[in-house]
Amino acid sequence: MTASLAYYESFLLKNVSTISTLESSLRTLTWLLPGRFKDAELASEALSASLNMISMYHDTLLARIVQSDPRYRPLIPFSLHTRFTKAWASKNSRYKWAARLLETIRFTELFIEMGMRRKVSTKNRYRGIIVLEIIKAILRLMLLRITRRPLLSPPIPERDIDPTTLPSSTETSPTLAPSSPPSSLPATPEHLKNNRVPLPQHSPLAVPPPPRSDVSIQEYLLPKALTTSAVKPPLSLVRSFSSPPEWLSEVLYILRPLVYATMLFSDRKSNRPLITILAMEFVSRSLRRNVPPSASLERSEYARRDRDMLWYLFRGTIWQSYTRPKTAHLAESFSTTPILGLFATLIQDWIPLIDEYHYYTAP
Structure with a gap:
């Protein structure tokens, strides 16, 4: 088993760019x-869940390579999200495994629901959904207790590594001991060599190039300047909670999916479940703290949560009475248009899936 795993890791290192392209395709x-x-939706979700799980393993392996291989020095620093989540995963093993288990459930929950819909009754399907939401809520509360900070999504580091920048690997997997140290230093990349190419001769009558404005230079340099977040320790990128309203805000945000699924189990036709989680959403938003402009990581997380409120257009009675009829009418009106007809057909295929499955638009 160890030899097979080492062979697979060695194969991944030699073909990392091709495998990444295949994953995207x-x-x-x-x-x-x-x-x-x-x-087809079951096959699609099975493929999607498998790809996400494999990608998570590949990300873990690539991160291990970056740490162990001194030849890899990223020209662009890792994102703040990667620095923060990676620091917590390295510091606390419970955080690492709880975050991975949470992402595993998130990757497979829709596939599990599709399987339950084909095998059990509707009530038992919602019982299974409630069990999944209970597990997710417990894991999120565990992460909240460990970090004492707002939860980031996703809670694991994202892939910030360009596969083409990894050094070519001819040795064995990083899980095995290297056979011998490298005999020579790596060659200088072509774009860093000082190639002394003479400039072409210019005619005295040629029009001189336009002068560069200071504004364009500033616009080019400002995004590359170091900010306060870039020099902070990773664990200090998000401040810990300091008051009960901040804790209550995060707990309400974590419990929304569980409350929604529980209310749908007993009442799927009225608008009470949707109104309840909308109220929880707004109360959580009103209780959360004001974030200074320097806390860019926390601001980006709250901005993502605000954008996710658009998903309420695809849930419950809002979807059935407002969004669904307009979407179906729009798709039908474009169905005969040569190019837009392809997108209209795709939308018409997705509308029944939103009607039938909870996790397509679940909070």
Whole structure:
């Protein structure tokens, strides 16, 4: 088993760029499969869940390579999200495994629901959804207790590594001991060599190039300047909670999906579940603290939560009475247009899936 794993890791290192391209292509295919044949949505979600799980393993392996290989020095620093989540995963093993388990459930929850819809009754399907939401809520509360800070999504480091910048690997997997140290230093990249190419001769009558304005130079340099967040320790990128309203705000935000699924179990036709979680959303938003401009990581997380409120257009009675009729009418009106007809067909295939499955638009 160890030899097979080492062989696979060695194969990944030698073909990391090709595998990343294949992952992206297959992930795009999963958006086009629903509606193509019977149970196409199940095949699409099975492929999507498998790709996400494999990608998570590949990200772990690539991060291990970056840490162990002194030849890799990223020209662009890691994102603040990666620095923060990686620091917590390295500091606390409970955080690392709780975050990975939470992401595993998130990757597979829709596939699990599709399987339950084909095997059990509607009530038992919602019981299974409630069990998944209970587990997710427990894991999120565990992460909240460990960090004492707002939860970031996702709670694990994202892939900030360009596969093409990894050094070519001819040795064995990083899980095995290297056979011998490198005999020579790596060659200087072509773009860093000082190639002394003479400038072409210019005619005295040639029009001189336009002068560069200081504004364009500033616009070029400002995004590359170091900010206060870039020099902070990773664990200090997000401040810990300091008052009960801040804790209550985060707990309400964590419990929304569980409350929504529980209320849908007993009442799927009225608008009470949707109104309840909308109220929880607004109360959580009103209780959360004011973030200074320097706390860019926390501001970006709250901005993502605000953008996610658009998903309420695809939930419950808002979807059934407002968004669904308008979306169906729009898709039908464009169905005969040569190019837009492809997108209209794709939308028409996705509308029944939003009606049938909870996790397509669940909070």
